[in-house]
Amino acid sequence: MAIAPALIGLDWGTSNLRAYLIGDNGAILDRLEAPSGVMNWGDRGPAAAMESLVGCWLDAHASLPVIAAGMIGSRQGWREAPYVDCPADAAGLAARMVSVEFRGNRRLHIVPGLKCHGDDGVPDVMRGEETQVVGGMTCEAADQQWIVLPGTHSKWVEVGDGRIQRFASFMTGELYDILGKHSILCRLMEGEGFDGQAFESGVRRATTAGGLLRQIFSARTLPLLNELLNASVASYLSGLLIGAEIEGASQWLGISGGTEARVTVLAGPMLASRYVCALTIKGITASVGPTDAAALGLLRIGRIGHLL
């Protein structure tokens, strides 16, 4: 017997719009994607961008709720869903959703982002990741759990008592990108092929004396002095930056290796395997969370918010 669709879920970020037709049991029945993010929809606006991608789903399933998360709820999005303060749980996010009308009588519900202030006064924000975290939280979570969402601006999230307690962002992916494209390293890098040994060496070196600004420079001097192949510079740099991120995040969140520290990685296969590898080197037990955490999170928030 076919599973009936229960929700149209949208993961709507800066660059892309990812759409999921989600079954009642969390199964992904269909998926669509378009480069129609908040910065890309141009003159036609968000309603037309949504219709263009999922118009056929909206026609075929006239009574299904539609929920979106991500930059669509930012000031530059369709309608602003103001940040909710940490700690926050799925019910708190559901209660603070905003909605916009389309096709006359239908509504798009938008999940708000999260805001948090570190002990050191550093503020932080996320939009979209909170929904992935809700999808990636283990259910029997009276325990503490840490969730990392690697990416352009990696997020490290502390979950406890079923709530998102606090989080911090790290500019890892963006720094990797601009160092590879615009710094003196770009002339030394030959290809993006993965060299596991160079990656591991980068992870280990990330925590040696001198700090990250010195270690990044070693990605220049090592190949210059023939101690690293040019084809391995990208892997080494990736290891340095991911290693520095894990070091900084562990310190900030108080995660120490060797204990029963449990980190869940929410990412695609390539990044997930690099993070699991780097965490293992640091002695931290890591596992990979569900691939479609965003869809699972939208379903859970929709259900708690009585939209389905």
Place this chain on the structure above:
Amino acid sequence: MAIAPALIGLDWGTSNLRAYLIGDNGAILDRLEAPSGVMNWGDRGPAAAMESLVGCWLDAHASLPVIAAGMIGSRQGWREAPYVDCPADAAGLAARMVSVEFRGNRRLHIVPGLKCHGDDGVPDVMRGEETQVVGGMTCEAADQQWIVLPGTHSKWVEVGDGRIQRFASFMTGELYDILGKHSILCRLMEGEGFDGQAFESGVRRATTAGGLLRQIFSARTLPLLNELLNASVASYLSGLLIGAEIEGASQWLGISGGTEARVTVLAGPMLASRYVCALTIKGITASVGPTDAAALGLLRIGRIGHLL
């Protein structure tokens, strides 16, 4: 009585060629500069680039020695002067100069760069800075002295027993540059005007928990949440990066604040004042070295090498 010129000194880097007509007492009698660095001389080559800038000095002072330091001695330069290993002193550098002929019977002497391996196996190199360090070393130096040369790739140098013992490079200036031009921060930054309070706040925050990748992200979230003016983001980022450099370098070199730590800064007025300010915040006593350290170093190396 006019001081007689003793040396034509060239500080010849990647982008620029700076020339000094130097008196016997170290006074700069004349100076010239052209964008004729190793990467910029194009088809005409180094001899023509030199003649074009200092041909009149070469005519007027036919017996003066000519000494150059910097990337001119690299593989991409005029003639390679292989790196000398640390520890090294002015006599060691003088002994390893190479030379090229020009105008038939004249010679350009080229000071070699320095190479050093950290305790952690990270190799490092410099070309040009070693000559500035020789010019910036205090003479009664049986004591330990640290010299910092801020810039695109800042160098921290430990001097002891009259020798350069070891050094490390930090990618501070280049990272500041590419973050301001190519990252998400560039849209937030309004101008390069200096805000001393934002700079100080960046310096202090650089050493808080989470590490540099998190702190750089705070340069985005603080203005986003109206806790930092957009006009102050550049100063804040500068403080974060310089603070992280000083933290890493102090750790690597074993410099602790409060003691009789003496750091000499060799830089132009703007950068020198930022470093002195940041070092002072960290409790490290700092002073600014001679402005024309390169010229002083060339004179000292030339004298020890019996070229004048």
